[in-house]
Amino acid sequence: MSMHTMSLGQQSRLLGRYLLLMFIACIFIFPIVFMMMSSLKPDFQLLSDTASIRAFLPVGDISLDNYRAAFDRAPIGLFIFNSIFITATTLLLSLFLASVAAFSFVFIDWRGKSFVLAIVVATYILPFETVAVPLLLLVNKLPWLSSEGVTWGWLNSYQVQIIPWVVRALEIFLFVQYFKDLPKDLVEAARVDGASWFQIYYKIVMPLSGPVIATVAILKFLEMYNNQFIWPTMVVQEEGYRPIMVGLQYFFQLNTPWGEVMAYLTIITLPVLVFYLALQRAFIASIASTGVKG
Amino acid sequence: MAGLKLSGIRKSFGKVEVIKGIDLDIEDGEFVVFVGPSGCGKSTLLRLIAGLEDITAGELQIDGKVVNQVEPKERGIAMVFQSYAIFPHMSVRENMGFGLTIRRENKAQIKERVDEAARMLQMEDLLDRRPDQLSGGQRQRVAIGRAVVRSPDVFLFDEPLSNLDAALRMNTRMEISELHKRLGTTMIYVTHDQVEAMTLADKIVVLKDGEVQQYGPPMDLYHYPANRFVAEFIGSPPMNFLTAAVEQQADGQVFASADSIGRVSLPEFNFVKPATMHLGLRPQYISLGEGPDSHHRFEATVGVTERLGSETLINLKAKDGTKVTAVLPEDVELQADQTVIFNFDVNKLRVFAI
Ligand SMILES: Nc1ncnc2c1ncn2[C@@H]1O[C@H](COP(=O)(O)OP(=O)(O)OP(=O)(O)O)[C@@H](O)[C@H]1O
Numbered sequence: 001m002s003m004h005t006m007s008l009g010q011q012s013r014l015l016g017r018y019l020l021l022m023f024i025a026c027i028f029i030f031p032i033v034f035m036m037m038s039s040l041k042p043d044f045q046l047l048s049d050t051a052s053i054r055a056f057l058p059v060g061d062i063s064l065d066n067y068r069a070a071f072d073r074a075p076i077g078l079f080i081f082n083s084i085f086i087t088a089t090t091l092l093l094s095l096f097l098a099s100v101a102a103f104s105f106v107f108i109d110w111r112g113k114s115f116v117l118a119i120v121v122a123t124y125i126l127p128f129e130t131v132a133v134p135l136l137l138l139v140n141k142l143p144w145l146s147s148e149g150v151t152w153g154w155l156n157s158y159q160v161q162i163i164p165w166v167v168r169a170l171e172i173f174l175f176v177q178y179f180k181d182l183p184k185d186l187v188e189a190a191r192v193d194g195a196s197w198f199q200i201y202y203k204i205v206m207p208l209s210g211p212v213i214a215t216v217a218i219l220k221f222l223e224m225y226n227n228q229f230i231w232p233t234m235v236v237q238e239e240g241y242r243p244i245m246v247g248l249q250y251f252f253q254l255n256t257p258w259g260e261v262m263a264y265l266t267i268i269t270l271p272v273l274v275f276y277l278a279l280q281r282a283f284i285a286s287i288a289s290t291g292v293k294g
Numbered sequence: 295m296a297g298l299k300l301s302g303i304r305k306s307f308g309k310v311e312v313i314k315g316i317d318l319d320i321e322d323g324e325f326v327v328f329v330g331p332s333g334c335g336k337s338t339l340l341r342l343i344a345g346l347e348d349i350t351a352g353e354l355q356i357d358g359k360v361v362n363q364v365e366p367k368e369r370g371i372a373m374v375f376q377s378y379a380i381f382p383h384m385s386v387r388e389n390m391g392f393g394l395t396i397r398r399e400n401k402a403q404i405k406e407r408v409d410e411a412a413r414m415l416q417m418e419d420l421l422d423r424r425p426d427q428l429s430g431g432q433r434q435r436v437a438i439g440r441a442v443v444r445s446p447d448v449f450l451f452d453e454p455l456s457n458l459d460a461a462l463r464m465n466t467r468m469e470i471s472e473l474h475k476r477l478g479t480t481m482i483y484v485t486h487d488q489v490e491a492m493t494l495a496d497k498i499v500v501l502k503d504g505e506v507q508q509y510g511p512p513m514d515l516y517h518y519p520a521n522r523f524v525a526e527f528i529g530s531p532p533m534n535f536l537t538a539a540v541e542q543q544a545d546g547q548v549f550a551s552a553d554s555i556g557r558v559s560l561p562e563f564n565f566v567k568p569a570t571m572h573l574g575l576r577p578q579y580i581s582l583g584e585g586p587d588s589h590h591r592f593e594a595t596v597g598v599t600e601r602l603g604s605e606t607l608i609n610l611k612a613k614d615g616t617k618v619t620a621v622l623p624e625d626v627e628l629q630a631d632q633t634v635i636f637n638f639d640v641n642k643l644r645v646f647a648i
């Protein structure tokens with residue numbers, strides 16, 4: 001007897017489920033396919049193709065002209081470097097500081113910690129726009145130590161795009177929730193065995209926190225790489241420090257060159273795909289285990 | 295190697311006091327078992343000794359030094375948790391060597407000590423496994439091994455056997471006992487199982503609601519329970535209790551009169567004031583028939599019979615309806631509802647205030 005025999009009803013239900021999943025996948029994939037195909041077409045064909053299935057197919061007058069033109073119009077390599085540098089630095093600092101803060105909130109006893117945690121989490125309800133202006137005034141007056149000695153004001157720099165974003169309530173909250181579910185006995189066993197708090201942090205707690213690290217990494221990556229527009233526009237006037245989203249402005253002019261926009265978007269999407277594929281397994285595991293949806 | 299001294303130890307969580315002033319002297323090399331019902335504060339007391347909770351009041355000495363403010367890692371203790379608390383991302387070897395690795399001992403020496411502990415616990419073949427490839431009993435060994443490797447002055451165990459099945463529990467119990475004999479280290483062991491307490495302990499601490507009820511060698515607690523709570527808790531099946539009026543005769547002899555078993559003399563007792571009290575009689579001391587002349591006799595009706603193989607439990611109903619359990623030999627044959635004469639040695643009676 002085969003274990004795989006299925007009744008007709010079971011088979012058709014399974015088929016239905018696959019069809020539904022394929023349909024949903026298509027909804028997510030079509031815009032990306034559209035973007036990539038359009039980046040290969042001249043503007044007049046791109047616009048006329050949108051009316052038909054041709055929008056998703058590499059047909060007609062196909063070339064890399066849009067890419068060439070896009071690179072001529074904007075220093076794309078610089079923008080991508082800036083964004084990746086800002087994103088990576090913020091990501092690493094954020095993972096470290098948010099997890100250390102959460103570790104202290106969960107495992108170490110200190111007076112008033114639940115009050116402090118409540119305040120930290122409460123800041124999450126403030127949209128960034130409400131603090132943008134006070135923050136601008138603040139960073140404009142802060143000192144920075146560089147090769148030229150102490151300078152004042154952070155405008156036109158990397159740090160002004162990094163430091164305000166390093167620790168936000170959401171990351172701390174995610175780590176706190178995850179740490180709370182770790183068995184407390186493990187931490188206590190390590191304490192009795194002689195580990196210091198920092199050793200417990202990096203030898204016990206962090207190695208067991210893969211899923212939440214992946215979640216925070218992805219959320220932070222998306223926040224920093226895809227969504228940095230308003231703040232850089234406010235604090236960066238020099239081209240040398242601009243991130244990709246500000247770079248997009250180079251293409252929106254009187255006559256928007258749609259083909260070039262699509263080429264630019266395709267190029268800046270590549271790092272996202274690479275990052276996502278690298279973390280895919282961990283990310284899926286993390287969604288399954290923490291119930292957080294990005 | 296170290297003894298412990300607890301003086302007036304108290305612990306409150308917020309407003310709730312769960313440990314209410316405990317004084318104990320634990321000698322170097324002793325095996326002491328904390329036993330008591332769930333929620334009586336056994337684990338809390340153990341965690342206070344480990345330094346995992348702050349002591350609210352009182353003084354704790356280990357090896358003659360006050361350690362109230364000393365970090366757990368400086369107290370010379372090793373602890374085996376009920377959940378085993380094995381680090382899931384490390385191999386068995388790494389788990390067992392963890393304490394030494396943290397102290398930056400040299401690698402060869404760590405290996406040697408882990409190997410030695412593994413030999414002692416007969417778990418050499420497990421060293422390269424990951425914790426998720428182990429059975430419950432094997433995890434338990436790893437947890438004990440991790441403690442042994444550190445060669446602490448004091449071992450602390452918090453219900454280490456409660457997640458094992460009955461057969462494994464008995465085996466491991468004996469192994470822990472053997473381990474104690476071999477190492478001679480002070481061990482403090484928490485359980486709610488009186489059999490574990492009786493079999494393992496040099497001395498038992500019976501706890502109830504955060505207070506010590508009695509502290510002493512197992513057989514002392516069995517024969518001379520300090521109060522009704524200890525009497526009920528130690529020994530199985532539990533002691534029988536009979537309500538009786540106790541009074542002193544003109545000639546100085548003390549007698550107890552109970553509706554259930556009649557009038558009994560209490561030879562060990564120099565009593566002063568007459569009062570209603572509880573007589574305690576272990577089921578094991580009741581036998582069938584008239585017995586020797588010095589024994590007291592009473593009539594009772596036979597109820598349910600439970601055969602355990604090596605012995606037989608009989609539920610009796612005394613004259614006034616009081617329920618009494620008797621442990622009789624395996625081959626005893628009694629009909630239900632039959633009224634029979636039983637006897638016991640009056641010297642085995644214990645008397646408790648109500
Ligand atoms: N961290 C804590 N905060 C508040 N109350 C606590 C805490 N830990 C223990 N308690 C309380 O202290 C009392 C004693 O708990 P403890 O864990 O010591 O009991 P136990 O004797 O070990 O019981 P069990 O046999 O169930 O393990 C319980 O009433 C418990 O609710």
Ligand SMILES: [Mg+2]
Nearest residue numbers: 336337338453
């Ligand atoms: Mg407990």
